[in-house]
Amino acid sequence: MADIVIIGSGAGGGIAAEQCAKAGFKVLLLEEGAWYQREHFVMEERWAYPQLYQEGAARKTRDQAISILQGRTVGGSTTVNWTTSIRTPEPTLAYWQSEFGLNFSAEQSLTPYFELAEQRLNIHAWPVPPNANNAKLQQGCEALGWEYTVINRNVNGCANLGYCGMGCPINAKQSMLVSTIPEAMRLGATLISRVSVRRILWRQDKVIGIEAVPVDQYFQPRTDIKLTVSAKHYIVAAGAIGSPALLLRSKVPNPSGRLGKHTYLHPTVISGAVFAEQINGHSGAPQSIYSDQFVWPKDNNQPGYKLEVPPVHPVLMATKLTGMAEQHAALMQQFNQLQVTIALLRDGFHPQSQGGTVHLDNAGQPVLDYPLTDYMWQGMRRALLSMAELQFAAGALQVLPINHQAKAYHNWSQAKAAIAQLPLAPLQQTVVSAHVMGGCNMSDSANSGVVDAFGRHFQLQNLSIFDGSILPTSLGANPQLTLYALSWRNSQRLVAELGSGLKL
Incomplete structure (x- = not known):
């Protein structure tokens, strides 16, 4: 039994793993993708896309109209993204406050957490002339x-190689793969890769366990082995398609009706x-x-x-x-x-731009509907x-x-x-996306969101969501730094609450 189980090892899960391990909690980190390291990153597309991306880099919306590049490996999309790190735009935060009651000003400002993440991950203006x-x-x-x-x-x-999307072969990119996850493991956290969490088990207002299965060589869930894990607290960080899918498979309470909906792509x-x-x-x-x-x-x-x-x-x-x-x-x-x-x-700032909806296919795998x-x-x-x-x-x-x-x-x-x-x-105009947000949005009210401003699930007291799915809209900026800051802030709050014996 772990104190905290984290499902997903991307920007949200990676930051949470380090913060919770530093606080002395016994952390178990579960990742559906494989644990590849620098020696595997050979700067070849034919290897990188099948091994490091969801659906072999061929994930698309249900109508095939939008291609979605999304990481599936230890470190998640932070292992394969293009390193762009931008703070949350102020107009986005203002919109969240007016529409969802989320106050990120004054003492609730994200600025200290941006600064912490920027220092931890060596985020700075690129000093080399552009290619x-x-x-x-x-x-x-x-x-x-x-x-x-x-x-x-x-x-x-x-080294200015240009192959960031295929994994960094010299560990220069400060992804979760080379930063927070190794540190969490040094502090006692356990990482299990190639395992897919299929269901959250819950009773009344508490999660009592999770069910998971290994994946095969093609990263498809196997049915011959089943793992059950229990913990004091559960953090879902499987991404803005994977996290809503897991909660939908688990039939968790959804009184707001927003679970899996309002999923944004920066088309x-x-x-x-x-x-x-x-x-x-x-x-x-x-x-x-x-x-x-x-x-x-x-x-x-x-x-x-x-x-x-x-x-x-x-x-x-x-x-x-x-x-x-x-x-x-x-x-x-x-x-x-x-x-x-x-x-x-x-997307997400206008009545005619309300994103898409995550559904489950017959195998319980996610499919995104995104009408344009x-x-x-x-x-x-x-x-x-x-x-x-x-x-x-x-x-x-x-x-x-x-x-x-x-x-x-x-x-x-x-x-x-x-x-x-x-x-x-659709299918005439090429549309792509490398950013997926929303589907488990945060709000100040259980009537208009899935989680609160600190990522805590409104109905299940020992469940948190720390990834891009909690964003109420898209950002108008590349999302990784926003997710680092939010996860750092929310992890600090969670550690304080668990440490004081609250809501275990």
């Missing part, structure tokens, strides 16, 4: 007078551009510049979107570029001259226009919005006219 892929984003912003910012990254001794559209010079977007820090020029429009009837770039690797690009046969091959032949910009739409409304499509069209304008301003020879009806356009006026007419519909 050409990011530099074009900067140059376009400068030419147009748009805002841009140098990104803070959680790295120490980074993202892509624009490719060909330059005369070599871009080599596979080399160098994947993200080092972003622009918030359009994140917070004055008119709330216009969705906001953040401009960033992704790393440009062959398989990742080949599966997202439009066209078939000769057209696709021609694009790939210009691979090293390809600059790619992405726009992440901020006219409001979101309008935002995507504006984002495609902004990216094309930026890329031409940076000197692109041609720009290709990643839409199955788009062509390569050779100047801004041509692109502007064409993008205005592009059909935006």
Whole structure:
């Protein structure tokens, strides 16, 4: 029997494991993915995607319209993300207070926890000049007078390789895999990988145990072995699809009706551009510049979107570029001259942007429904226009919005006219996501949330949720630093309560 069982080892679970172990609690950390380390990270997509990502990096929404990149390994998405570390935007916190009664001001401020996480994980502004892929984003912003910012990254001794999404082969990325989890284990925590928690067992207002099974070589739950674990307190940190799925399988109380609902993705559209010079977007820090020029429009009837770039690797690009046969091959032949910009739409701040719903299939596995409304499509069209304008301003020879009806356009006026007419519909417009949030949202009231402001489940007193599922909306920023700060804060509160003998 453990004092605290943590389900999931990503940003939330990793921080909680270290904090609870430091406080002297006996911690058991369970992870569905495998425990790979630096020697396994060979910088090859063909190995990394099947081994380190949910559903082999092929997870999609139910209608197949949105691709979702989400980690499944010890360290979760922190092991495979692109290291971008941004504090929660103040307008997001203000919205949470007005709509959900969540006060993160004054003595409840997250600032001290941002500072703790930044110090612990060596988060600082990237001091190296951006690679050409990011530099074009900067140059376009400068030419147009748009805002841009140098990104803070959680790295120490980074060699600027550019393969962060495949696991860091030199342990420079300060993910949970190399920071909090090893420290928690040094302090006595136990890690069990390749195990899937299937059910939370509960009676009245308390969790009495969990049921788990091993996974096979393809990370599918086995049925021949069953594990039962009991503890004093249970922390669910399985991610914003996995955590709602676990609670749905367990049929936990859900009086608010919000469990599994209001799941957000920062739906993202892509624009490719060909330059005369070599871009080599596979080399160098994947993200080092972003622009918030359009994140917070004055008119709330216009969705906001953040401009960033992704790393440009062959398989990742080949599966997202439009066209078939000769057209696709021609694009790939210009691979090293390809600059790619992405726009992440901020969802959850408008009645027509209420995210998606996690359901369970016949095997009890999660499936996400995420309908795209006219409001979101309008935002995507504006984002495609902004990216094309930026890329031409940076000197692109041609720009290709990643839409199955788009062509390569050779100047801004041509692109502007064409993008205005592009059909935006599922499977016509390529939409991706690397951020999943919501589904177990926090609130000041059990009528409008699944957990309270400290991640404590409203109905089950010894259950907490510490991951991106507790976010009431998307962030309008990459989520990892928000999750580090929230988990640190919530873990400190939990440790204090358990240490004083409350709510055991």
